[in-house]
Amino acid sequence: MTIARTHNITKKFGTLTAVNEVSIHLETGEILGLLGANGAGKTTLIKILCGLIKPNSGTFFVQGRIGYMCQTFSLVEELTVHENTRFYSALYGMAKSHAEQAERALLEELHLLNYRDRQVRHLPLGWRQALSFAIATIHKPAVLILDEPTSGLDALSRRRIWRMMQRRAAEGTGILVSTHYLDEAYYCNRIAIMQEGRVTEAGKPEAIARTAAELSEHLGKHA
Amino acid sequence: MRTRKVIRSIAVKEFRHILRDPVSCLLLFLMPVIILVIFGYALSFELNHVNIAVLSRDRSVSSEKLFLRLDANPKIRIVKRLYNMQDIEEAFASRNIRAVVVAGEGLGETEVFVDAMIPMLAMSTENLLGEVILRNAAETHPSPNVQELPEPRIRYLYNPALKKEYMPVPGLIMMVFLLVYSIMLGVSVNREKVQGCIRLLRLTPMRASDLMAGKTAPYFLIAFFHLGMIFLVCRLFGIEILGNRMLFFGICFLFAVCCMSLGLLISACFDRQLDVLILCWIILFIPNVFMSGFVFPVSTMPPAIGAVARSMPGTAFIDAFRDVAYKGNSLSVAFRPILILAGETLGFTLLSYVIFSIRLR
Numbered sequence: 374m375t376i377a378r379t380h381n382i383t384k385k386f387g388t389l390t391a392v393n394e395v396s397i398h399l400e401t402g403e404i405l406g407l408l409g410a411n412g413a414g415k416t417t418l419i420k421i422l423c424g425l426i427k428p429n430s431g432t433f434f435v436q437g438r439i440g441y442m443c444q445t446f447s448l449v450e451e452l453t454v455h456e457n458t459r460f461y462s463a464l465y466g467m468a469k470s471h472a473e474q475a476e477r478a479l480l481e482e483l484h485l486l487n488y489r490d491r492q493v494r495h496l497p498l499g500w501r502q503a504l505s506f507a508i509a510t511i512h513k514p515a516v517l518i519l520d521e522p523t524s525g526l527d528a529l530s531r532r533r534i535w536r537m538m539q540r541r542a543a544e545g546t547g548i549l550v551s552t553h554y555l556d557e558a559y560y561c562n563r564i565a566i567m568q569e570g571r572v573t574e575a576g577k578p579e580a581i582a583r584t585a586a587e588l589s590e591h592l593g594k595h596a
Numbered sequence: 597m598r599t600r601k602v603i604r605s606i607a608v609k610e611f612r613h614i615l616r617d618p619v620s621c622l623l624l625f626l627m628p629v630i631i632l633v634i635f636g637y638a639l640s641f642e643l644n645h646v647n648i649a650v651l652s653r654d655r656s657v658s659s660e661k662l663f664l665r666l667d668a669n670p671k672i673r674i675v676k677r678l679y680n681m682q683d684i685e686e687a688f689a690s691r692n693i694r695a696v697v698v699a700g701e702g703l704g705e706t707e708v709f710v711d712a713m714i715p716m717l718a719m720s721t722e723n724l725l726g727e728v729i730l731r732n733a734a735e736t737h738p739s740p741n742v743q744e745l746p747e748p749r750i751r752y753l754y755n756p757a758l759k760k761e762y763m764p765v766p767g768l769i770m771m772v773f774l775l776v777y778s779i780m781l782g783v784s785v786n787r788e789k790v791q792g793c794i795r796l797l798r799l800t801p802m803r804a805s806d807l808m809a810g811k812t813a814p815y816f817l818i819a820f821f822h823l824g825m826i827f828l829v830c831r832l833f834g835i836e837i838l839g840n841r842m843l844f845f846g847i848c849f850l851f852a853v854c855c856m857s858l859g860l861l862i863s864a865c866f867d868r869q870l871d872v873l874i875l876c877w878i879i880l881f882i883p884n885v886f887m888s889g890f891v892f893p894v895s896t897m898p899p900a901i902g903a904v905a906r907s908m909p910g911t912a913f914i915d916a917f918r919d920v921a922y923k924g925n926s927l928s929v930a931f932r933p934i935l936i937l938a939g940e941t942l943g944f945t946l947l948s949y950v951i952f953s954i955r956l957r
Contacts, residue, residue, distance in 0.1 A: 423799060424798070424799070425795055425798060425799075439799055441795070441796060441799050443792060443796070445792050446792070447791060447792030447793050447795055447796050448793070448796075449791070449793055450791065461796070464797065464800040464801070464802050465801070466801060508796075
């Protein structure tokens with residue numbers, strides 16, 4: 374079932390066309406990867422889908438609740454891990470007992486239980502990103518939108534985040550994730566390659582590029 | 597040669613930086629103009645005019661002559677004529693009148709009641725009126741010896757001992773409230789934008805009113821701590837609150853809420869923390885400190901600037917504070933500044949709500 378779709382979305386900033394007539398769709402339980410070099414329009418498209426910015430033309434819909442993890446770390450650094458999860462679960466209107474249960478499960482899964490009472494600013498980047506992911510999913514969203522969630526992380530932390538994404542997808546969450554790591558394309562069910570605001574190719578990763586080298590060459594031409 | 601090139605590059609970069617940043621331009625070009633030209637023109641310790649009321653005890657010709665002489669002075673304006681001594685207090689209740697001249701049967705019976713809440717202004721008023729009264733006495737009194745002329749009796753009201761502590765206390769409270777409730781709250785709200793939390797918050801069912809209420813709630817509690825602090829400060833300086841204490845603390849609380857609404861408004865309009873900080877200083881702090889009657893009396897300002905000054909929250913707060921705490925006025929008498937404060941609080945809050953609603957949509 375399609376849970377998110379854009380149709381001919383265009384967004385301009387002055388004379389720059391950041392997103393140019395993009396049409397994509399996301400199915401239940403699917404991981405759709407947005408691949409592209411910096412400035413390709415991935416973040417703008419994600420912000421449009423989240424409702425953070427308005428497109429100049431085109432239509433889109435997202436069915437159900439959205440979980441969002443932005444490119445830059447956006448949690449409250451002065452709060453502890455627990456306080457952050459409590460804060461956001463309260464904003465999502467979750468009952469206290471339900472929120473505590475969800476928090477415990479997520480922190481256990483992320484191996485963050487030992488850091489529950491530590492201020493977020495004292496956590497290493499990998500743990501912070503994991504926490505951001507936990508908070509984006511705490512209210513069990515139907516659509517999870519992740520903007521470069523593994524950016525700047527080591528290989529181990531990246532693998533941990535992808536494993537969590539795959540678990541959520543298996544539970545039925547539709548995930549739209551942007552990345553510029555080519556090897557990560559193979560974690561996705563489908564990928565859409567963005568160049569200069571347009572989706573130039575879309576489909577299964579294997580169908581688009583037989584090898585990572587081909588994909589690299591493909592992206593490199595337009596980087 | 598290389599050093600010169602480096603310095604030049606940095607200077608050019610800095611120049612571009614300044615010109616492309618509207619807040620820097622405001623700070624560098626507009627603020628000096630405001631401070632030097634407007635404040636320089638508007639602010640003065642010199643008494644331009646004094647509004648007085650007069651009362652003739654004997655309704656004699658000599659009293660009328662004195663009143664005519666007073667009215668003829670370009671700095672003195674007789675704005676009210678009283679008919680009995682009980683009216684004096686009521687006349688002072690309106691902030692319009694600074695002194696009441698009571699002419700008695702003989703020249704020695706002339707009394708001058710002066711509002712002494714601002715000691716410096718009281719002294720200037722006393723000097724100005726005393727000079728006219730003495731000159732009038734010299735012309736009408738049979739003895740040509742100035743030393744022998746009977747001097748008017750001066751009575752200071754509201755601050756009989758001319759204690760200097762009376763003047764700065766409301767102004768200092770105003771400064772603290774502006775710092776805490778406007779600047780701190782404004783910066784705190786803006787921190788959500790700077791840290792990026794606002795993007796996540798926008799995806800939750802949170803409404804603009806939720807954000808505003810949640811952000812201000814801790815400051816409401818802090819306000820109660822500050823009210824206790826004000827009470828202690830008044831006691832420390834020996835300032836007696838003459839009016840209703842509930843009304844007095846209500847005014848302080850209302851001003852705290854007004855400052856919060858200003859902080860919210862500025863943070864709703866601007867995205868960068870530094871912009872909020874600078875604009876709070878330029879738009880709120882400096883004008884309120886200099887034009888609210890805290891440092892320079894509003895009555896000495898030119899009429900147009902005085903009207904602007906009277907519409908500022910700081911001025912309304914200081915007026916209401918003095919009315920209730922020093923004069924002991926009731927709500928029915930001191931309603932004007934309180935109404936200004938309440939209206940501005942409501943207006944700023946509604947405006948912030950509209951801007952937040954649009955920006956969080």
